Structures are given as C-alpha cells and as structure tokens.
Amino acid sequence: MSRFLAATGVLGAVVALAVLGGHVAPRDPSAVVGPPYSAPGETGLLGTDGLGRDVLSRVLAGGSDLVLVSLLAALAATTIGVAGGLLTGWSDGWTARSLISAADVLLAVPQLLIALVAAVAMPGPAAVVIATVCGGSPLTLRVVRDATRLTRGAGFVEAARCRGERGPVLLTREVLPSLTGLVTADAGMRFVMAIQLASALSLLGFGAQPPEADWALMIRENLPGSGLNAAGVLAPALVLAAVAGAAAATAAHAGRRTNTGRLA
C-alpha cells in the first residue's frame, strides 16, 4: 500500500511538473540565451541546444501538450473499452457479438499503420487519440469483458439481483466498482501506450513542429550535438521515461490492490 502511494505520488508529481512546468521555467523556452550546445553549467543548469536556447526551460515547457494529449487519449480508449467490455461481458446478444468482432478486426490492423495514416490525414494530437483508441480500446474491451463474465456469477451480483437491481444498475453499481483496480491498471497501460505513440510521431516529424518545445522533438533536434551537450538529449529522454515508468508502476500496484490474495 505504501509503495502504491509512493508510485502514485511520483506519477502525480511528474505529470504536474510536465503540465505546469512551462510556468516555472527560469527562462523563455524559445529565447536564445547563449552559444549553441553550451555544456551544462556554462549557460543554464542543463546547457543550451543547437539554437542556443535553454535546455532546462525547454524540458520544463516541453511536456504539457504531450502529457495532456496522452491523458486524453488514454481516457478515451479506456472509457470506450470499459463500456464495450461491460456490455459484451454481460449480454450474449447480437450487438455484443458484433462489437467483439469489430474489436477483433481493429486488433488485427497494426496500430502503427493506423497512427501513420491518421498522422498524415490530420493534426498530430488527433492522430494520437485515434490510434490509441483504435489500438487500445479493443485490448481493454477484451480484459474487461472476461472480468465481467467472471463477476456475472459472483455472490454479490446474485445478491443484488435477488434484491431487485436490474442490468444497467448492476453493471455500474456492482460490476464496475469491483473492477476498479483492473480498470485503473489498464488505463495506466493505455497512458503509457499513448505517450509512446505521441513521442514516436513527434520523433518522426508528425507531431509538434519547431520551434515548439516538445520532449520527443528535442531528442531529434539535439541528437547531432549530443557530443557537445548530452543533456540536450538525455534530459527529455529521462523525463519521458520517468512519466511512462511512474504510470506503469502505479498501474501495476492499482491492479494488485483489489486482489483478494488467494493462494492458488
């Protein structure tokens, strides 16, 4: 439990820093403050990039769009996946079966292909959301569907049926709350997936455009000068890894929290 709180705290801090970092940046992230590729300490704490801009300020300012878009994408994918999973896990009707088939078809299409096609056709953030929903919600749907099927016959659901609760109430008041840990864990994985997609698209040039500050874009821009100022590449790479790592750790603990601790 305490480790869960620690992981949640780290995730909260990293996300808050990423979203609000631009406001605490010591300098204007797009202003030229020194010679190109100054080493850390010479100009600013983390040196400068190829155009002489402050790396620290750009790292602080460069996460908000990336993280917010990924959060939005994860939220959309989880909501759609959970709704579909509850529906298909609960009923065996025609709608449920066609929904499952649609999800399976989506799963068969490579996610990166969807992402690239979407990125060509529309702005980067929309592409991230669409690709995460197309690639992620079928996975969520599958997991939630199986869990719902198991819960359908659980004692507490039958007790609720015996006192007169009907389908929609059973799903939202009994089944869904009992799956909180699972859904939280799954949402965490979708967030990690969205962050990876968003940074991959930026790295390929489909996301944020120069002179914007963006972690993935910074890695690409500063790679040629990494011999002079390695911090220009390492700093954005590390914060990206920290956000994804903290999200994954929180998700893993959330998944274990509702575990009843059965010994198989």
Add this chain to the structure above:
Amino acid sequence: MNDAPGLTVDGIAVHDTAGNVVLPATSLRVDRGEIVAITGPSGCGKSTLLRAILDALPDGLTRAEGAVSWRSETVHSGRPARRWRRHTVGFLGQDPAGALNPAHPVHRLVAEGPGAPGPFAIRSALERLGLDADELWRRRPGQLSGGQAQRVAFARAMAGDPELLILDEPTSALDTGTLGLVVDLLAARRARCATIVVSHDRAFTGRVADRVLRLGGHDRSPGSPGSGSRGGTVSGDAVLSASRLVVGHPGRGPVLEGTSLDLCRGELAVVLGESGGGKTTLLRALAGLHPAASGELRLDGGHLPARLGERTRRQLRAVQLIAQNPADALNPAYRAGTSVARTARVARGLSRSAARAHASELLTAVGLPGADRHFPRELSGGQRQRVAIARALAAGPDVLLADEITSALDEEAVLGVLGLLDDLCGNGLAVLLVTHDRDVAARADRTLRLRGGRLDAGPGNTTDRSEDTVAAHDTIAP
C-alpha cells in the same frame, strides 16, 4: 526413523502496512506423525497464521518477526519458501472453489499438487474421499458442487503424499459420511506426515487431532448448539411452496426430478443430503437464480415466476438467498455497512440514513458490531458470511434460503446466528437451511433429505437418526 522435528514455528507475528498487529507472536511445533488442530473464533487469525507459515500472505500483510523451520532448517521467505511449498507442503485453502483453475479438468487439477502425483495416485486420492473418479475425471470446477470442489482441492493437497499437510477448514462443506472418510484418511496418513488442521468443528478436531491449539480469545466451551429444539411457533399456512420442480444443468441430466416442498411461516426447515446431490441447486431454483425447467412455485398462495427477472419487487424482497461461498459474497469495492444498507434501501425503500442505522443494527445482531466501516478484504471468511446474512435480512424477507451458512463459523458465532434465526422465525420468518452439521439440524422444526433428486420429508421435529448409516456411496441421480 528421522528424529528431526517436523515443522517448527518460532514466534511469527504478522503486521499490516500501518504497523497494526494482525497476529501476535505465535509459536508451534508439529512433528512427523502428529496432527495438530488450531481453533479459535472467526477473525482471530487462523488463516493468517497458516499463510504466514507458508510465506504466502496476502498483499498488505507482512511477517514482522519470527522464523519457520522445516526439519531444523530455516525456510527463508521468497524463493526457498516457494520451493518448499511446491515440493513438501500440501495445502487446502478455505476457498477451495476459488483455488481451482476453472479451465482445467479435475484430473489435471489434482496432478498440480505437490509431488506431481501420477494417474493412479490421483484416482485413489479421489476415491478415498468418496468421489466417483470416473464421473468427475473430466469435469471442470464450474460443474462441481461446493462439497465436491472442496474434496477435489483436498485430493490435490494430498495425492502426492506431501510430508506436511496444512488444511484450512477441510470439512466445512462435507456431510457426515464424507467427514468419516476424511477422518480415516488423516489417520491412515498420520505416520508419514505432519498435519495442521484449522477447524471450527470440535467433534472433528476431537476425533483426529493429537493436540488442539486455541488462537485468540479466552477458552470457553459453549454448549452444543444441538441442546433443545425450538418451541412450536410454526403456523400452518405455507408461505413458499414448490411442486414437482425439475431443474437441470446444461449438458447433464436433471439434478432435481420432481421435488416438492411446503415451507410454513415461522418454520426452520433443514435440508440434508449428499454433497453434489442438488441442495444448492434447489435453493437457487427457489430463489429464481437457476430457473426450474418445469414445476410450480407459489408464494403466499400466489404464483411465483421461476425466473428472477419476472418477479415483482415484493416477491423479490420476500425471498432472499444466502450463498454458500463467502469468498465472493461481498463486493470488494464497498464497506460491509454499505452493502447491507444498499439492500435495505433497494428492497424496502428506506431512506439513506434509516438504511445505515438498520445496517448497523443487523451487523450487531449477527455478532459484528462496528463492522460497517470494514472492507471485505479486511474480514475473515466467517465474518464475511455473517455480513452476507445481515445483507439478506436487510431486505426484510418472508423466506430465507440459507446455503451452509454456518460452515465457516465458530461454535459461538453459530449459536449467535441460530439464536437470531430463532428470533426471526418467532416473528414469522420461514428459513430453509442447507447444512451438513447435525447439531444445527437438530434445532430444526423439520428435517428434509434430498436423495436421488427428490425430497423425502423426515418426521417433524426430530433428527434423522439414520444419518450415520447414509453411506457416501449412495447413488446420486445422473
């Protein structure tokens, strides 16, 4: 032979993450050839002790101090303990149905046990527990009754002849005949292994154990729950009646074939019968959870639909079921008080605050004062069972269908629950109780026996004396 001690547990204590003591320092020693029973009130930490010994505590609990050694060698936690569990220890948990992988057939489940038993050992283990190995061989856990699942899990624990056998409530779902088989089996294996048994059943521990350890609470010997039957508060009119019920499982023949039953207001009726004989199915059919294929149900003389979804709100409220398995009886997301209050709100239309107050009263009545704020994961199996009883009562039912509700409880709690049921019966509640416990059955107004898919009404107000002769080999309807 080897004179080294078997299992030595030296002052192990269990704390939760907040540092609260869940189990105070406990020591015990079990030698080869010895059977040690552990008893105590529910919630005193019996299961926690077993899990601490096995180094398999649930999340949030840690073994704060103490050591476990096997044959004078310390079993370190982590990987050595896992290896020790896999090769040396046969373990039967309190929730056998949950411990069986639903995807595997019975023979594979038993083969998972310590010592990797072969087909011959598997077959003999199943048969020595009174199970028909041929019939069950390919069944999956979903197709087993509560008592059969418990015996399959038991067979898994002992088929490979482990040197240490740890059993948590091994008899909670077993009838008297099968109980005798378990006693014989433990006696026959005694010389080859060390055994720890957790049980509430004093008669059982008295028969098998060399020593009885009492955990927590003060030692007191409550009178047998069987002392004295209830006075005649039964009134003649049937509140729930079933005629010629036929209930089947898909893929198998009918479990109930023309079962008829009349349950009177204020009556406590007990259903006895073989495990796997359809007792649970009967209750579920009456509750509407497992609709009968044919037959007629009547509530207060009016037609009662077989399907739950077709019953009116008043009919739903009137018939409440308490299920056998306390492990998944409560929603893990809600505190006990919330679960109970929700039923009072939905079924009886009480206001939020009135429902809360009523839930508190009911939890106190079942012997769990102050449990409102606890989540199910903080409650033991017996405590969850009592919350489930309170939840069913919160609906204000006319008929209570209770499936083995006393099996997870210690004697004191059984007395409390039976006393509560007595009071409620005095106010006109009809109770249909499935049980294996003869002492509980002795308190009933009427004993019914489910045999071959039919209910034979036993003579009113007496225990069925022929119970001892009911062999475990009684044929069960296909």
